[in-house]
Amino acid sequence: MSPFLHLVSIACLAALFAGGALCIHRVAIGPSAADRAVALDTLTMVFIGVICILSVLWSSALYFDAVWILTLVGYLGSLAVARYLEKGRLF
């Protein structure tokens, strides 16, 4: 791995951590439950990006399975919140 890609990866990680902090701030102050669900969904996307960059940074493709699983199950949280908001119960 060249120093160039290393530097770009570190910069992207720093930017993603800043974005994750913004998401956590929205989770904390969000006026409604739907705001918090959207913020947590976006936080899952930030996590997926962090895992991708870390697998490139550490040259280990094993972490990529976590990305695959997170894209499959990441939407279930906001789906559950939506069901709860619309019907008042989950099932």
Add this chain to the structure above:
Amino acid sequence: MPGPLELLTAATMLIGTFLTVVACVGLLRFPDVYCRMHAAGKAGTLGVSFMILATMIAFAPHESWVPVRGALAIFFQFLTTPAATHILARASYVSDYRLDERTAVDDLKAFLPSRPHETYGRE
């Protein structure tokens, strides 16, 4: 001097990070929950896809199974995230979350009556 593959990886990684951070900033700055869903659902999906694309490009010469699973991950991301955002927007409209007062057009009002008597999960 980095090779063309590393340059491509860095470019897609930067684009994906930019889109994800834009989604986070929009989540913080937009006025009501529907605008926030707009920011998170569009920019977030594309940002994650570019990030997975960067990993696929980086691992393509060594491990050939990564691009296959990466393509599947991008497919599932495009399948699930817009649907979840749509369902959440519909649920919050039905359970009577107020639109921002600067909203000019409310086309959904004629089709989807909101039910203000239900107060589950609200402040």
